[in-house]
Amino acid sequence: MPGDSRRIAGPQDSRAPHWFGRQQETHQEAGGTRQDGRGDHDLRPVYLHTGVVSQATGSAYMEMGQTKVIAAVYGPREISRREEFTMKGRLCCELKFATFSCRQRRQHIQDNQERDGSLIVLQALEPAVCLDKFPKSQVDVYITVLQDDGSALAAAITCAALGLADAGVMMYDVVVGCSVRQCGEDQWLDPSVREEFRPEVESAGDHGMVTVGLLPSLNQVSALVLDGHLQQQTAVQAVKTCISGCQGIYPILKDCLVSSTRRNVPSLEQKSGQTSTDGQNGQT
Amino acid sequence: MATEQTLRSFGCEQNLLSRPDGSANFTQGDTTVLAAVYGPGEVKMSEEIIDKATLRVIFKPKVGLPGCAEKFQERVLRNTCESVVLATLHPRSAINIILQIIQDSGSLLSCCVNAACVALMDAAVPMKCLVSAVTCALTEEGQIVLDPDSKQEKESSAVLTFAFDSRENNVITCSTKGCYTPEQYQESLSACREASKNISSFFRQAVEKRMSKELKVKT
Amino acid sequence: MADSVGKVVIPGDVLSEFRASEKTSKVALGPGLRQDGEEVLVTKSGILRHKEPNLYWIDCHQRRYIPAKGEDVIGIVTVKSGDVYRVDIGATQPATLSYLAFEGATKRNRPNVKVGDLVFAKLLVANKDMEPELVCIDSGGHSSGYGVIPANGGFMFHTSLNLVRKMLSPNCDILKFLGKNVPFETAVGVNGRIWVKAKTVKDTIVVANAIASSEHMTNAQIRTMIRQLLDKLSGF
Amino acid sequence: MAAPRVCVPGERLVSTADCESGRGTYVHHGYIYSCLAGYMHKRNLDGKELPIVEVIRQKEDAVPRIGSIVTGKVTSVSGRMCKCAITCVERTTLREPFRGLIRKEDVRATEKDRVEMYKCFRPGDIVLARVLSLGDANCYLLSTAENELGVVLALSEAGAQMVPVSWSDMQCPKTGSKEFRKVAKVQLQQE
């Protein structure tokens, strides 16, 4: 990376081998079945796990097919930036793609997509977190995509929410993310990287990608992103499909949380003897 | 195994800068390092340590911007100084050591350590003991060359640098390049240790030179 | 220990068999020496000094001033904050000086101290854990020489710490001798700051120079040096 | 008792008609929901007809709240105040410290104006204190103006752990020298 004295420098410029590849990369074309043989509205197998980062207050790891995401939550901690006193807590999110997470090597410094993603995840989580529970302090959520095989943003949202829950940050609800790729008539749930919407390889008519973040038990949408062009009805339909997708992932997340809670059992007696000074109840 | 038991001629000058609290110029052969020490002075809030002084080493290469390699050296030098300085005597203060490379013709690291040590003494920063460093090179034939110049370093199969404390002559710091056997390591180590004694005794002479006036004057 | 008195020692040197005086078995260790279990450890390079009955310390060319309780220093007022002034005395942290630490000062009538003023003060609190605290009154509440140094005509200059120590040592008579020839007022801060004021600016400069150049001289040398200076002066 | 129910954030627990909302829960449209992933736990408080429902877990976000007792390590002492790093809130140890501040007037209950800070605290001391207020943007305001509050652990100049000899000073077992501190009355349930 030129001009960065804080890292070991490589050659001035280098090209990924696949630029010179004879055979062009293949994309999922409109019509026809999906490469991994899924039905249009099937999810890929989901794996969730909590407590993967020992140093963090809470953390989670998620796999959706080949997509791998890890999230760590720190805090509530002191507000890092000098700011005026606030009775509400602050939530901060940082989404990062590992340099080796994509076909094309990514740079170390945050790029536009990461900045945009960080904001979307933040706005997806904010409605779910009881910010008034930690005045003048902040909770930091760091998310790293280790491998992007599609629907990374959706995975990031789910994973981050699970991390928050694992950290014991008070929340009104968890958040589940899910994406849909609209390609002409076809509507693929939880698209893989080959199916994902890429402007440079796009078919005519309806095309685009919708990502939704859902608070499943309150049935509220906390994130909604559409890239591409869709007819109004298709858009609405796509959002509906996403929501059903989220509802499909929710039970898996729930099970993961329940089992992880069981794993580190608190002895209730000792806990209920817990000081009552902070025993104020949470009205909304 | 044969050893070239000679160090290049080395010398030092103290107190040649007026602004710092202490300064020294150390030369080994043609390798020259100018060290300046500021402190114990005011410390940045972010770097404050409640029960001891914050040591910082700034390693200024002769040319070019400092990068990872320099940071690496800074860390080695800082830790080396930390292990002899009694930092707990000046809590919540900063001691800054600036090392300006005047010329590098071999054995740079050891020269830096020695320069820093003299500068710390000159600034009268309290120290447990002194630290003296010696570099040696292993030739392809496995011969040990003490205090090598850059040419000898380039030709060698490995370069080892040791820093010793002046009390028990144990190894405070060790940094090596290249490959070598454990036996070679031990031999180099003892060779360097012997040589380091000359340097520590040289430190005493340096102080006597500096104090000569007072020694004469009896108030 | 006795045998190395007056000799050069360097950090790491270990001193043994003290000649503690009859009166007290305990030895007092000054700057540069640390009790380390049974033995005494040298932490600064310099010359080992001994003072009867039982005081040992090390003379060294230290530039940085380390505050010590009860020492007289010259400081510069840098900030007024709340009910204290912040005063730079050349130590790691600025020292604090309370409004009330002046002769006759009360909550009502506050002393007239401005930012930038020179103050001659005594260290009330000085230890590694606390920020140093100054007072401009003695234990009796009187300003015995302490207080703001008038700005008119005086001159403050920096010297090495051990020159100041030397000047203050009883058997150094530079001030006495100078005073005999050139009348002047002076304030000597242990933090290496000396303020002098003579009748004329010229005299002031002479005094300052005399003091500055006296660091490595015996009393005899000093006398001759001063005479030469004065001759030059009267020569004009 | 029966195996306690495990719930996750956003899970509906009971109607407000049957229970009162306690820690780890919130009320929404007449129902009590969980804020945490943890064990649902009902307990009856005397004087209340409705039981309180709480959700309890091991890892819980601990932030200093007004009135809570905190453990802190003194970081710096000046004539007017004493700064410290809050390491524990009640019994939960924090992963990262919060900054706290004890003003001169909050050190002890009596003779507030005769307090000399450096005769109460030294950097490195461990103190028990109560949170007075959330303070300003970067510091919580703490108080040690109670018998049970103040220095619980301090090292002497010689580096030995000192033993309290009175409410105002402690003694070094090594050298026998006494040092001034605002000593907290030792609580017996501590080991």
Place this chain on the structure above:
Amino acid sequence: MSSTLGVLSDAERLFIVHGVQDDLRSDGRACEDYRHVEVETDVVSNTSGSARLRLGNTDILVGVKAEMGEPDPGRPKEGKLEFFVDCSANASPEFEGRGGEELAIEVSNALQRIFNSKSTLDLTALCIIPGGQCWVLFVDVLVLECGGNLFDAVSLAVKAALYNTRIPTVIVTADDEGQQEIELSDDPYDVKRLDVDNVPLIVTLSKIGHRHVVDASWEEELCSLARLTVGVTQKGTIAGLNKEGSGSLDPESIYEMIESGKKVGVVLNSRLKEALEKEENSKREKVGFLG
């Protein structure tokens, strides 16, 4: 948008919310009414295209500069669009320091989102030598004053500026070694224009109480926790959606919002087109529409 812009008393907040409840807003508009918009193109001389737009108190200046550059290796046959948004501190005191930067990033991301599609703007038209040279359009957005509904205003201004943009035609000649050379035609009127028919406009719908409003004033923005920005083309296709703010929305209201977003968007598009054409034909200074 960061809802730290100023503060609102509970009384004001309550008034606005109740007002919206019965479809009557503090400035007399109904929930789906737009404020008066004034647009003016060709306002900056040394640009390829420019536009100034006022929407209520919101004032936007956009300049488009066409320069030659290299295409992305991934898209050799296409030109490039680059957005730079500057929320200058005099637009609103909150823009000082980071506040402005963050907002600027949000705006440029929103623009990226609606332009991030082939059918928005035919970028192949900007290609000069495939894989070699292409036109790069630098779109500089300057927020002069922010009186709410920034995103919509910016998108309007950008579309107007692109409509106004003229790119000199180039002739590519290959010399005998097959070396290609680019000649710029020197005739100032020999220019090509962009087809902006499919360029979407952003319609932001702010959720206030149980209803949503379009073109919210900044007071209204303070009362809404969740907003939905909808990209809408002339034909009424949805070109980009994004939920903003720290609140959440229930699915039903989202569908409604998309619905009304589309309605308003289509009208807005056609009105803008009219206005622009009108302005071009008759060199009138300002052309108001929707007023």
Place this chain on the structure above:
Amino acid sequence: MAADFKTAQPVEYYRRFLKEDVRPDGRELGEIRHTTLNIGSITTAEGSALVKLGNTTVICGIKAELCNPTAEEPKKGFVVPNVDLPPLCSPRFRPGPPSEQAQVVSQLMADIIQNSGVVALEDLCIVEGKLCWVLYCDMLCLDYDGNVVDTCVISLLAALKNVLLPEVRVSEETGDPVTDMEKKLPLNIRKCPVATTFGVFDDHYLFTDPTNEEECLATGVLTIVTTEDNKICCMHKPGGTPLSESRLQDCINRALTRAEEVRKLIHETINSVER
């Protein structure tokens, strides 16, 4: 109040354990945390490995790209190691440019690669002076619980052994490189360096594989990297407690045995993957 005691006097707390020759996490002084290895899990990288040393977790992904060699060394390719210690892995790291710690470890990795000669840069040359490989070896720490150096070295070595490079030839007509993404060839690994890190506590106790807490309390650390031919290719002791020859020799011997174990583990894991 055990927790309180630990936070109040970590050193004292630690001493009590070491008096019994055991560490708070139940290990003996010489004991190394359980090491687990997962090779080739990241399919977007040419080579990858995830290593867990107790809690400490490092994932190394290697991206290979094509570039021109330098004029000075036309026969050599590049290996560019970078260690990333993101705020995700520990509260001690904040967002922004690499911390000093990260820079130092990155440099150490670069030195180890160079000194050990694990990869011969000549092997990365495709056409002299024209075309060569650059291997971007990014080691990303996911959980920082001490001894990140040893973990990084293992992940790096395992990932390098996992690397498959597409076949490249230069077409006569255009002179441009042509890659065959189907035909993949492994990298020639010349040496197998393995690092072992020791910590010194109270200037006396010597323990291996320090945790985060132990690193904070240690009065010195020492890292020894050895290769399979029982040579030392890095002896890194940055200050700290002075050590005698005998103790250093003791460390070297331990490092040699540890290195053998690790090489065995890597070997087995790779075989199990292939099978």
